[in-house]
Amino acid sequence: MGRATLTEFEFMVVAAILRVADGAYGVAIAEEITRRTGRDVSIGALYRTLKRLEKRGLLTSRMGEATPERGGRAKTYYEVGPPGVGALRERTRQIRSLLDGLSFEPGLR
Amino acid sequence: MSDRPAIAPPRWARWIILACAPRRDRAAIAGDLAERFERQVRELGSRRARRWYASQTVRSLLPLSLASFGDASLRRWIAGALAGVFVSSFAPAIIDRLVRPEVLTGLPLTAWYVVLGVASALAGGFAAVRVARTYTAAPMLALVWLLYAPAGIHLVRDPGRLVGEAPWLLLAVSAAIAGGGLAARRPLSHD
Numbered sequence: 001m002g003r004a005t006l007t008e009f010e011f012m013v014v015a016a017i018l019r020v021a022d023g024a025y026g027v028a029i030a031e032e033i034t035r036r037t038g039r040d041v042s043i044g045a046l047y048r049t050l051k052r053l054e055k056r057g058l059l060t061s062r063m064g065e066a067t068p069e070r071g072g073r074a075k076t077y078y079e080v081g082p083p084g085v086g087a088l089r090e091r092t093r094q095i096r097s098l099l100d101g102l103s104f105e106p107g108l109r
Numbered sequence: 110m111s112d113r114p115a116i117a118p119p120r121w122a123r124w125i126i127l128a129c130a131p132r133r134d135r136a137a138i139a140g141d142l143a144e145r146f147e148r149q150v151r152e153l154g155s156r157r158a159r160r161w162y163a164s165q166t167v168r169s170l171l172p173l174s175l176a177s178f179g180d181a182s183l184r185r186w187i188a189g190a191l192a193g194v195f196v197s198s199f200a201p202a203i204i205d206r207l208v209r210p211e212v213l214t215g216l217p218l219t220a221w222y223v224v225l226g227v228a229s230a231l232a233g234g235f236a237a238v239r240v241a242r243t244y245t246a247a248p249m250l251a252l253v254w255l256l257y258a259p260a261g262i263h264l265v266r267d268p269g270r271l272v273g274e275a276p277w278l279l280l281a282v283s284a285a286i287a288g289g290g291l292a293a294r295r296p297l298s299h300d
């Protein structure tokens with residue numbers, strides 16, 4: 001099996017799940033991404049990405065409790081599995097390697 | 110339920126977003142949206158919260174439809190498509206042959222096809238979604254329907270009629286999608 005690669009948004013989702021840890025469900029993940037990156041996350045894009053990552057074996061999910069503020073609907077909690085952590089580590093290594101030695105001062109390379 | 114917010118999200122938006130969501134995720138998506146909507150109402154007021162909900166719907170339409178598409182098994186897709194094709198094209202053709210000579214006297218041909226076409230597209234959309242159990246079967250069915258329905262055949266024979274037929278085709282596609290939506294309504298009410 002080839003090494004799993006992550007797109008930019010997948011990278012954000014996996015990192016956000018790890019940050020939120022035990023309570024990682026849709027709203028918490030979306031808010032974590034918005035808080036850290038300023039990106040407004042649509043529910044559709046988030047769930048499509050979560051499904052795709054789960055299908056690839058990078059995430060696992062479990063049903064949670066239903067609460068009144070959710071109209072009695074249950075949450076789905078997500079957890080990053082070892083392959084997900086591996087993919088995140090690999091993507092981080094790639095980004096670091098690309099940025100290594102770069103100066104961000106204007107006009108300099 | 111007394112805990113529900115007094116301000117509700119736009120009904121059309123709620124309906125569309127849930128109809129397009131993969132079945133397995135509908136409850137979680139509906140719950141997440143309800144939770145975020147309630148927060149938006151508290152922080153931004155009802156008007157901006159409703160606008161936020163509508164924008165979520167528009168932005169989520171494509172990704173959720175694509176997720177639903179991937180969710181359905183091939184077997185369901187084939188079953189749904191066959192049900193849709195049968196109901197929306199072959200069945201009306203048979204009915205037409207059986208019924209038209211007696212019933213149609215005095216009725217303009219176009220009116221008959223509009224009624225029959227819209228009814229069959231509605232039924233086809235409904236059948237496809239009930240069998241395939243995914244709302245995205247409806248737009249697919251609409252495309253299939255266009256190929257088989259009498260209007261579609263006219264277009265293949267004489268593409269110049271496209272302009273004249275366009276509103277009618279649009280009506281038929283909308284009917285197929287509405288049929289799919291009607292079929293998706295029942296399971297949604299349990300979410």
